[in-house]
Every structure is written in C-alpha cells, then in structure tokens.
Amino acid sequence: MTDSHIVTLSDRYVLAVTRRLPERNRTDVAGELRALIADDVDARTASGVTTEQAERDAIESLGDPARLAASYANRPLHLIGPRLYVQWVNLLRLLLLIVLPFVAGGVILAKLIDDAPVGEIAVQTLGVLIGTVVHLCFWVTVVFAVLDRVDGGASAFEEWTADDLVEEFDDRWKQRWALITSSSWLAIGIVALISQHLLEPIVTPAGERAPVFDPQLWSWWLPYAIVVAVVDVVLGVLAYRRRRWTMVDASLAIVLAIALAVPFIVLVAREQLFTPGLIELVATATDASIPRIVGSVLIAVAIGAVLWRSIDVVLLAARDRRSEG
Amino acid sequence: MSPASTDDPAALEAAHLQELRRGTVVVAALLALREPGYGYALLEHLAHAGIEVDANTLYPLLRRLESQGLLSSEWNTDESRPRKFYLTSAAGEALALSLLGDARRTVDALERLSEGGAS
Numbered sequence: 134m135t136d137s138h139i140v141t142l143s144d145r146y147v148l149a150v151t152r153r154l155p156e157r158n159r160t161d162v163a164g165e166l167r168a169l170i171a172d173d174v175d176a177r178t179a180s181g182v183t184t185e186q187a188e189r190d191a192i193e194s195l196g197d198p199a200r201l202a203a204s205y206a207n208r209p210l211h212l213i214g215p216r217l218y219v220q221w222v223n224l225l226r227l228l229l230l231i232v233l234p235f236v237a238g239g240v241i242l243a244k245l246i247d248d249a250p251v252g253e254i255a256v257q258t259l260g261v262l263i264g265t266v267v268h269l270c271f272w273v274t275v276v277f278a279v280l281d282r283v284d285g286g287a288s289a290f291e292e293w294t295a296d297d298l299v300e301e302f303d304d305r306w307k308q309r310w311a312l313i314t315s316s317s318w319l320a321i322g323i324v325a326l327i328s329q330h331l332l333e334p335i336v337t338p339a340g341e342r343a344p345v346f347d348p349q350l351w352s353w354w355l356p357y358a359i360v361v362a363v364v365d366v367v368l369g370v371l372a373y374r375r376r377r378w379t380m381v382d383a384s385l386a387i388v389l390a391i392a393l394a395v396p397f398i399v400l401v402a403r404e405q406l407f408t409p410g411l412i413e414l415v416a417t418a419t420d421a422s423i424p425r426i427v428g429s430v431l432i433a434v435a436i437g438a439v440l441w442r443s444i445d446v447v448l449l450a451a452r453d454r455r456s457e458g
Numbered sequence: 459m460s461p462a463s464t465d466d467p468a469a470l471e472a473a474h475l476q477e478l479r480r481g482t483v484v485v486a487a488l489l490a491l492r493e494p495g496y497g498y499a500l501l502e503h504l505a506h507a508g509i510e511v512d513a514n515t516l517y518p519l520l521r522r523l524e525s526q527g528l529l530s531s532e533w534n535t536d537e538s539r540p541r542k543f544y545l546t547s548a549a550g551e552a553l554a555l556s557l558l559g560d561a562r563r564t565v566d567a568l569e570r571l572s573e574g575g576a577s
Binding site: 161162164165166168169171172173176194195196200201204205207 | 496497498499502512513514515517518521522533539540541542
C-alpha cells in the first residue's frame with residue numbers, strides 16, 4: 134500500500150464497507166478485505182500498472198461499498214422482495230378501495246353540513262384524498278419492508294392454495310364488496326339524517342336555524358325509512374352468508390324498495406319532506422321553478438332506484454338458480 | 459434480477475448463462491477449499507480452473523458458507539500480510555459431492571436430450 138495519503142483509498146473503501154456492517158463483524162471483515170485488496174493491487178502492479186492506478190482498479194472491481202456491505206451482511210437490496218410483493222399490492226389495493234370512498238364521503242358530508250361552496254368542497258376533498266393515499270401507501274410499505282427483513286415475516290400471510298383460485302373466479306369478493314358499500318351507504322345516510330337534524334344547517338332570513346327535513350317526519354317516516362333500509366342490508370348479509378339469492382329474497386328486496394320509495398314520493402309530491410318554509414326560501418332565493426324541478430328529479434331518482442334494485446336482485450337470483458342447476 | 463431485454467442477443471445469452479451458473483460457484487469453492495486457501499488465491503485458482511466469478515460475489519459467499527458451517531476459517535499471521543484462510547468442513551465436503559453428483563446427472567440428462575433432438 135502507498136503511504137502518499139494519510140488515509141489511502143483502500144482504507145477509505147474498507148471503512149466505507151465496514152461501517153455499514155454490524156459491530157461484531159467489523160474488525161474481521163476489515164482485516165480480510167484489506168488483505169484481499171492488497172493482494173489484488175500486488176497482482177496488478179506486477180503486470181505493469183502504477184500502484185495508484187492498481188489501487189483504483191482493485192477497489193472499482195469490488196464496486197459500490199454499500200452493495201458489498203449488504204452482501205456481507207446478507208441484507209436484501211430491495212424494499213419488498215418477491216415473497217411479499219403480491220400480498221403488498223393486494224392489501225394496498227384493497228385498503229385504498231375501502232378507505233378512499235369513506236374519507237371522500239366524510240369530508241364532503243362535513244363540508245356540506247358546514248354549507249361550504251362547491252369549489253372549497255372539491256379542493257378540500259382532493260387535498261384530504263391525496264394525504265390519505267400518501268399515508269396509506271407509506272405505512273403499509275413500511276410494515277411490509279420490516280416483515281420482509283424479519284425471519285418468518287412471510288408467514289404472517291396464508292400460503293396460496295387451490296381454494297384461493299375458486300375464490301378468485303367466484304365473484305364472492307364482488308358480493309362482499311357490494312355488502313360493504315351498501316352498509317357504508319346506510320351508515321352514511323343515518324349519520325347524515327341525524328346530523329342534519331342536530332346541526333340545523335338551514336338559516337332562515339329571520340336568522341333562525343332549521344334542519345333540512347321536516348322535524349315532524351321523525352314521528353314516523355324517518356325511523357320507518359331507517360328500519361326498512363337496515364332490513365334491506367340484513368337481507369343482503371343473509372343471502373351472502375347462504376351463498377345464494379333465492380327468488381324469495383329477490384321479491385322481499387323489491388317489496389322493501391317499494392316500501393321505501395312510495396312514501397318518499399308521496400312526501401315529495403305533497404311538499405312535506407323538507408322543513409316548512411324551505412321550499413319558499415329556495416324559490417325566492419333562486420327561481421320559482423327550482424322547487425318543482427328538484428321535486429321531479431327526486432321522484433325520478435326514487436323510481437329509478439327501485440327499478441335498478443329490482444333488476445339487480447332478479448338477475449342475482451336467476452344466476453344462482455342457474456348455478457344450482 | 460430483471461430479465462434482460464430480448465432485443466440484444468448477447469445480453470440475453472449473458473443473462474441465461476448467469477442463471478445456469480448460479481450455484482456452481484458454491485460447489486467450486488467448497489471443492490477447491492478442501493486445501494486451505496484465502497480469498498484472492500481462491501479467486502485466481504477458480505479462474506484458472508475455468509470458473510468465472512466476481513470478487514464481490516465470492517468474498518461475501520465465503521462468509522455465508524462459513525456461517526452455515528460448510529467452511530471453517532483461521533487467521534494466518536505467519537506472513538507480513540495477515541490473511542484469512544478457509545477450509546471446507548466435513549459437512550461442506552459432503553454437500554459439495556452431493557451437489558456435484560446432481561450437476562453430473564443434470565449434464566447427462568441434457569446430453570441425452572441433445573442427442574435425442576439430433577436424431
């Protein structure tokens with residue numbers, strides 16, 4: 134080795150490798166590495182290269198010290214390896230699918246209650262969504278990176294079996310997803326109904342606050358609607374657990390949909406759905422034709438929802454009858 | 459390691475060659491170190507024997523084999539330059555011979571396939 138520098142290139146290289154190693158291996162690896170480089174330098178100078186150049190070449194043939202250290206320490210040179218990659222992707226996708234709609238719904242609902250303008254709602258929702266995506270991806274990835282570096286980390290997940298293949302083509306996950314979404318909508322709807330009653334977001338010209346829906350509806354229609362909706366979700370859960378939709382289930386679901394829609398349509402038509410005075414308020418604030426248009430749209434949506442639900446459950450029942458053979 | 463692009467035949471062959479040779483370095487090192495040897499000499503020895511391996515692959519591999527009990531090691535301080543000498547253990551030799559037998563059977567099978575394809 135040359136003594137031209139106080140610290141030679143080789144010394145620096147050895148230090149760069151060993152400081153990335155666990156304490157107990159350091160001196161041993163350092164000693165061996167120093168001898169290996171010196172041997173290589175000797176061989177290279179013997180073939181006519183200057184000592185300085187030989188040292189450079191010897192070190193460069195060993196490559197990036199971080200890589201060599203990882204190789205010595207048996208550390209992976211990847212964040213998430215092939216053992217866990219598939220589970221990582223699947224979990225991330227599932228979490229994003231479940232969490233993002235809830236977060237978006239929550240922010241929009243809170244902002245609506247707050248009576249925020251549309252632009253602000255959009256910006257806020259987008260901001261919160263981006264933040265949620267970053268957090269979810271980051272923390273899930275951290276957990277997987279740790280699992281990949283722990284002995285038996287991969288055993289945190291069940292081994293793939295042929296049964297998983299059945300699950301994959303069976304649209305059970307779709308049914309599960311449908312259940313999750315329908316129960317989430319139910320929960321969101323109930324929270325929205327109660328919060329509009331408690332928070333009273335409407336401000337009358339007289340400066341008084343009022344809920345959106347007529348408070349008198351709590352005497353029968355709103356509790357009735359909640360019960361019908363809950364029964365509908367329970368029906369879906371039962372059918373899911375039985376693994377099939379029967380024609381009886383389908384008929385029941387249609388009856389429930391109609392039982393919900395008919396009183397709703399009557400209330401809208403009689404202008405009894407909203408807080409007394411709200412319709413006049415909207416009419417004077419915007420245009421006299423607006424309440425009529427909103428009413429027609431609500432009735433059309435209700436009829437459309439009943440038709441949609443009916444077709445959906447009949448198709449489900451027909452499919453399950455076919456597969457029963 | 460990602461598969462090489464199929465556009466470059468030379469790179470493609472190099473990638474497959476690397477796949478084929480993976481694992482043979484272990485057998486070669488275990489067989490060669492039945493005589494005690496140190497890292498750089500082993501590298502030269504293997505190169506002479508026709509086993510190509512990079513220094514930065516071989517040196518960490520020796521440590522790994524040692525931690526698996528297939529090699530033993532000892533520092534030789536007789537010369538001015540202290541070197542770490544490795545020696546294949548009984549378990550290491552048994553494993554190397556078993557792997558060598560398997561490699562032979564694999565080559566035989568490939569030969570038979572190659573002849574069968576020619577006829």
